[in-house]
Each structure stands twice: as structure tokens, then as C-alpha cells.
Amino acid sequence: MSYLDRTLKILADKFAQDYIKWILSGSFMLVEKLTTEFPTITRYADLVYKVKDKEGTQYIFHLEFQAQKSKDPMNLRMLGYNVRLLEQYKIPVYSTVIYLTEEAYEEDQGYFKSIFLGKEVLIFEYNVIKLWELDGLSLLKERILGLYPLLGLTKLSEPKENALNNIIKEIKRIKDPIISKDMLFSFKVLSGLKHSRDLLDALIRKEEIMESAILKEIYEEALQEELKKGLELGRLETLQSNIMGVLISRFEVPYKTEKQLEEKIKSIKSIPVLQKLHIDAVKAQSFEDFLKLLEKLEV
Incomplete structure (x- = not known):
């Protein structure tokens, strides 16, 4: 999963009430974040909350950020989410998709309609927000x-x-x-x-931004994922990429140095060594400190 997905997930969790206020109005309050049991809702940008209005009536608020074009029609995806959430929680569901870029948008009108023999047998609507159109x-x-x-x-x-x-x-x-x-x-x-x-x-x-709690949480989550994955195909490349991603995010790395370091990291084929370097990249106080730690490793 990308830094983008992680950032969106953590951001929406930390400021869930802000999104509820913006999209549903200030009359709704967050009750709790829900963990869905559906295999189809596993993306980090899919967020589900239980909310309540001023009278205490509870609803499900489903929020999705879309940064790239959906492989499946968005209206079918949103309908599927809505039905499954309604089936599990037995209370009304309100879904919203926020398109981050025009490139991700494909004429999403915010509804799904099914017609049989000229009769509308199913109408489903959801909220669509296109950021590039907002002032x-x-x-x-x-x-x-x-x-x-x-x-x-x-x-x-x-x-x-x-x-x-x-x-x-x-x-x-x-x-x-x-x-x-x-x-x-x-x-x-x-x-x-x-x-x-x-x-x-x-x-x-x-x-x-080095002291950002969200940045640190992203690094920690990424590190924990790598430690749990075990030896699997492509893990070397993933670890190598993550190390470079951390270093580029945290420090001003000259382009020439970046390329030389990338070659050095790619030459390391030991997963334990790469895991150690990933930790060093997260904790190092400066880029120079990381280079010193790299020199001390026996690879």
C-alpha cells in the first residue's frame, strides 16, 4: 500500500468528525469507527463510521477517496458497499466518494439505476465530490x-x-x-x-515535516508489515524501495547521491540486513548518520 493510501486512512481517522461536519453537516456526530468484515472493503481509503443526529438516530457513513480510475464501475462498487453495510448493521447508509484528481474521474453521476421492462426496479444514489471543482x-x-x-x-x-x-x-x-x-x-x-x-x-x-505523528505512524506501519510478511517473492525489492522512500521523504538527498545509494541498496540481498537498514532509515537523525550506519554493516 502506498504512502498516499496510508496518509488518507490516518488523516480521515484522526479528523473523522471534520469530514462528517463537512459532508453531513454539523448536526451529525461521530459514534465510532467500524471495521467491516467484507473482503471487498479492504482498501485503506475506504472508511466506515457510525454516526448519529441530534435526536440520537444512528446511521452508517461510508467515505471513499478515489485517486485513480476504478477498475469496476464506481456506481456498482458503491451499491455493493451500501448493500453489504446495510445488511450487516441494519441501519441507513450514506456513501460519499471524494475524487482527488480529474484523472481518477469517469463521469460518475452518483447513482445506479436498474430498469426492467421499462420500470425502474432499483434506484441507488450516493454523494460525489470533485475536489478540482471546489474553491x-x-x-x-x-x-x-x-x-x-x-x-x-x-x-x-x-x-x-x-x-x-x-x-x-x-x-x-x-x-x-x-x-x-x-x-x-x-x-x-x-x-x-x-x-x-x-x-x-x-x-x-x-x-x-520530520516530526509529523502521521509520518511516523506510516513508517511504523510499513515496518511492521514488512516484518510480518515473511520471505516471499518480491520482498527484497519492496524493502529496498521502502528504504529509499523513507530516506527521500525525510532528508534532502542530492540526485547523484540518491542514484548511487539506490544501486548500493539494490546490491544488498539479505532480508535481515535490509530490515535493519529500514529501521535505521526511520530512526536516523540525519542522512549522514544513515550513511555511517550503512558503512558499518557487513553485507
Whole structure:
């Protein structure tokens, strides 16, 4: 699973009430996050919550982020999720899909209709949000923190660099330093779907996001997954890729050095050694410290 999926999952979990407020209105409150039992709902971007209105009536709120085109028709997927959730929890379900980019969107009208002999025998509707059509400044003014990381994917004024920088300044004004760093990291990850890495690196320095709790949680989850997978086909390549991903995310690595290091990492064929290097990449205080640890290893 990618850093993008992990970031979306953690972000939506930490700020679930913000998404509920934005999509369902402030009259709904989070009751609990639900863990589905369906094999079809295993993607990290699929999130299911139990919510309640002011009268205490409970509902299921299903949220999905879509960053790439769906292999199956989205309306059928959403219908399948809705029916299974309704069958399990026996309370009304409201589904929403948030398209992160235009490339992921395929004329999704937000409904499924089945007609038999000229009669509509099934009508199912769900909510569709296309970020690139939303005004970023208007969303920013709503002061809903959980939405801040999405703002780089909204409709922004020209020049884009100035608009992005204004959002970043607002994120840095958040009083809680932990939340501010989490927002900054998530904003950079998600904005990378639309804006160049060079531009984002210029606007957000690596040291500004290194202490993000979300970033650390992603690293820890990735590390735990690798430790549990066992020896399997492609694991060497996965570990090697993860090590490079951590280093590039955390430190300013010159391009020439990056390529030389990548060759060095790819030459290591020992899974225990790569696991140790992955841990070192996560914990190293600087890129130079990691290189020293790499030199000490017997490979």
C-alpha cells in the first residue's frame, strides 16, 4: 500500500468528525469507527463510521477517496458497499466518494439505476465530490482542519505557487504544533498528485515535516508489515524501495547521491540486513548518520 493510501486512512481517522461536519453537516456526530468484515472493503481509503443526529438516530457513513480510475464501475462498487453495510448493521447508509484528481474521474453521476421492462426496479444514489471543482479559498475560510491537506487539489487562483504558499502559511498558524506538522505533511503528500515535487519541496522543507505523528505512524506501519510478511517473492525489492522512500521523504538527498545509494541498496540481498537498514532509515537523525550506519554493516 502506498504512502498516499496510508496518509488518507490516518488523516480521515484522526479528523473523522471534520469530514462528517463537512459532508453531513454539523448536526451529525461521530459514534465510532467500524471495521467491516467484507473482503471487498479492504482498501485503506475506504472508511466506515457510525454516526448519529441530534435526536440520537444512528446511521452508517461510508467515505471513499478515489485517486485513480476504478477498475469496476464506481456506481456498482458503491451499491455493493451500501448493500453489504446495510445488511450487516441494519441501519441507513450514506456513501460519499471524494475524487482527488480529474484523472481518477469517469463521469460518475452518483447513482445506479436498474430498469426492467421499462420500470425502474432499483434506484441507488450516493454523494460525489470533485475536489478540482471546489474553491480552495472558500474551503480554507471554513476553518475545518481535516480538509486542509486536500486544499492543494482544489481550484486555486493563479499563480499556483502563491496560492499554495498561502495555504501553507495558514497551516503553520495552527496553534497545536503536532496538528500543524501533521497537516503540513499530509498537505505535501496529497498535493503531490497535482503539483511537482520540486515546487512542493521548495515550499515545504523536509525538516518541517520530520516530526509529523502521521509520518511516523506510516513508517511504523510499513515496518511492521514488512516484518510480518515473511520471505516471499518480491520482498527484497519492496524493502529496498521502502528504504529509499523513507530516506527521500525525510532528508534532502542530492540526485547523484540518491542514484548511487539506490544501486548500493539494490546490491544488498539479505532480508535481515535490509530490515535493519529500514529501521535505521526511520530512526536516523540525519542522512549522514544513515550513511555511517550503512558503512558499518557487513553485507
